[in-house]
Every structure is written in C-alpha cells, then in structure tokens.
Amino acid sequence: xxxxxxxxxxxxxxxxxxxxxxxxxxxxxxxxxxxxxxxxxxxxxxxxxxxxxxxxxxxxxxxxxxxxxxxxxxxxxxxxxxxxxxxxxxxxxxxxxxxxxxxxxxxxxxxxxxxxxxxxxxxxxxxxxxxxxxxxxxxxxxxxxxxxxxxxxxxxxxxxxxxxxxxxxxxxxxxxxxxxxxxxxxxxxxxxxxxxxxxxxxxxxxxxxxxxxxxxxxxxxxxxxxxxxxxxxxxxxxxxxxxxxxxxxxxxxxxxxxxxxxxxxxxxxxxxxxxxxxxxxxxxxxxxxxxxxxx
Numbered sequence: 382x383x384x385x386x387x388x389x390x391x392x393x394x395x396x397x398x399x400x401x402x403x404x405x406x407x408x409x410x411x412x413x414x415x416x417x418x419x420x421x422x423x424x425x426x427x428x429x430x431x432x433x434x435x436x437x438x439x440x441x442x443x444x445x446x447x448x449x450x451x452x453x454x455x456x457x458x459x460x461x462x463x464x465x466x467x468x469x470x471x472x473x474x475x476x477x478x479x480x481x482x483x484x485x486x487x488x489x490x491x492x493x494x495x496x497x498x499x500x501x502x503x504x505x506x507x508x509x510x511x512x513x514x515x516x517x518x519x520x521x522x523x524x525x526x527x528x529x530x531x532x533x534x535x536x537x538x539x540x541x542x543x544x545x546x547x548x549x550x551x552x553x554x555x556x557x558x559x560x561x562x563x564x565x566x567x568x569x570x571x572x573x574x575x576x577x578x579x580x581x582x583x584x585x586x587x588x589x590x591x592x593x594x595x596x597x598x599x600x601x602x603x604x605x606x607x608x609x610x611x612x613x614x615x616x617x618x619x620x621x622x623x624x625x626x627x628x629x630x631x632x633x634x635x636x637x638x639x640x641x642x643x644x645x646x647x648x649x650x651x652x653x654x655x656x657x658x659x660x661x662x663x664x665x666x667x668x669x670x671x672x673x674x675x676x
Contacts, residue, residue, distance in 0.1 A: 405652050418640045432637045439630045442623055445548050449620045452546035455556035456613045458512040463563060463606045466507045467599060470571065473500040474595045477578055481588040494579040501575040505530075508564050508572075518560030520544060527560045534573055536566040548619045554612050563605045571598045 422429040480493045509526045510517045518527035524537035544557040564571050578591050
C-alpha cells in the first residue's frame with residue numbers, strides 16, 4: 382500500500398528539517414563564541430560528570446598548594462630565627478672563652494657580663510619572632526610571646542603541639558619549630574644559662590666548664606634547624622608535584638569542556654552550506670499560491 386503524501390505533509394517535514402539544521406548551526410555558533418563544548422549537563426552527561434570530578438580534585442589540590450605556600454612561609458621564618466639564634470649563641474661562647482682567660486679586671490669582667498646579657502636579650506627577641514601575627518615558637522597557643530621575661534623564661538607553648546599543614550589527602554607536615562626544644566624552658570633555657578654565666582663572670586668564677594653547656598644548647602638548636610631544613614625540602618618537593626598536577630588537571634578539564642576550534646569551524650561551514658541548499662530546494666518545492674495567502 383502506497384502512503385498518500387500531501388502538500389501539507391511535505392511542508393511540515395521540510396520546515397522541521399530546516400529548523401533542525403538551524404538549531405545545529407545555532408549550537409555550533411554558541412560553542413564557538415563561548416569556547417566551550419559543554420555549556421549545560423545535557424550537552425554531554427558523561428563529560429559533565431568527568432569535568433565536575435576533575436574540578437573537585439582541582440579545588441582540593443589548589444588548597445594543598447596554598448597550604449604549602451603558608452607552610453613554607455612558617456618554615457622560612459623559623460629557619461631565619463634559628464640561624465640568628467645560633468650566630469648569637471656562638472658570640473656568647475666567644476665571650477665566655479674570653480672571660481675565662483683570667484686576664485680581666487673587675488671592669489673588664491663587667492663589660493663581658495654586660496655583653497653576654499645583651500646576647501641574652503637578642504636571643505629572647507629572636508625566640509619571640511612572629512609570622513603573620515603568630516609567634517613562630519609558641520606552637521598553636523594564642524600567646525603573644527613564646528617565652529616570658531626574666532627570671533622565669535617560661536615557654537607558653539604545649540608539649541607535642543605544633544602548627545601542621547596538610548599537603549596531600551593523607552600527609553601533613555609540621556610548619557613551625559618546637560620552642561622548648563630550640564631554646565629550652567624556664568630554668569633549663571638558654572636564657573637562664575646566659576644569666577648564670579654573666580653572674581659567674583662578674584664574680585670572677587671560672588667559666589670554662591660552662592662551654593660544655595653552651596655547646597649542648599647550640600647542638601640542640603642545630604638539630605632543630607636540620608629538622609626545619611628537612612621539612613622545607615619535603616614541602617618544596619610536594620610543591621613541584623602539586624604544580625604539575627594542577628597543570629595536568631587544567632589540560633584535562635580543557636580537553637573535556639573546550640571545543641576543537643578547527644573542527645567546529647569546518648562543521649559550521651558544512652551546516653551553512655547544507656542549510657542554504659535546503660532553503661533553495663524548499664523554495665522550489667513549496668511554491669505558495671494566491672489561495673495559500675488567502676487562507
């Protein structure tokens with residue numbers, strides 16, 4: 382049985398095809414102007430899911446990158462402070478050696494003792510260094526200083542506590558330094574030691590045995606300084622890995638969402654040719670008559 386094709390059927394079918402062709406052209410033009418192949422989830426549900434997953438990973442990785450930047454700032458501040466502390470403690474050692482020579486009179490011993498106390502004050506200032514408004518050696522405590530004034534020199538931090546920065550889903554790195562490990566605490570602090578040495582110098586007591594105590598404090602500082610260096614290297618390595626990962630994610634998201642400009646231009650030109658051809662064919666097939674206008 383042959384189906385009957387009317388003029389109205391041909392008209393509806395032709396106009397529907399023209400509209401479909403025009404819709405494809407509009408979509409291609411929109412993609413070219415936005416540079417995106419996916420502008421709404423229905424454009425590519427699978428691609429949308431992949432892009433959302435990659436963007437979520439990108440946000441998390443960006444946060445790790447910011448954590449590392451902040452952590453490196455903390456570690457740099459700690460390193461600078463401890464380098465200064467080691468230098469000043471070496472100066473105090475030299476003064477102690479000079480005081481133990483036995484060639485100084487009372488005025489000379491007083492001058493040496495005063496210099497040692499000046500070194501002590503410099504060490505207290507270094508020990509209370511801050512980064513972004515927080516004390517470098519006070520861990521997570523909210524105290525404005527890591528060490529109190531003489532004669533107590535008490536450390537305001539909490540043992541075992543520290544400023545940690547997460548650099549991956551399962552890795553954290555300590556970004557500060559343990560103030561008690563670097564400078565001691567209270568009566569066992571390097572500050573109290575220098576006070577005692579200054580008193581010995583004034584009294585004319587032999588300060589030779591004190592050199593061992595100074596060396597012990599210096600070794601403790603150098604040990605903590607080595608730890609800061611190791612953590613800095615760890616964060617720096619992680620920073621390079623994360624930077625590459627962010628670049629890879631950016632490329633991956635672009636590959637899923639962005640259009641291939643050359644391919645889109647060729648396809649748009651093909652659609653334009655097809656559309657113009659369809660218009661010409663339609664004009665010849667659908668010849669309106671006076672009765673069509675009267676209706």
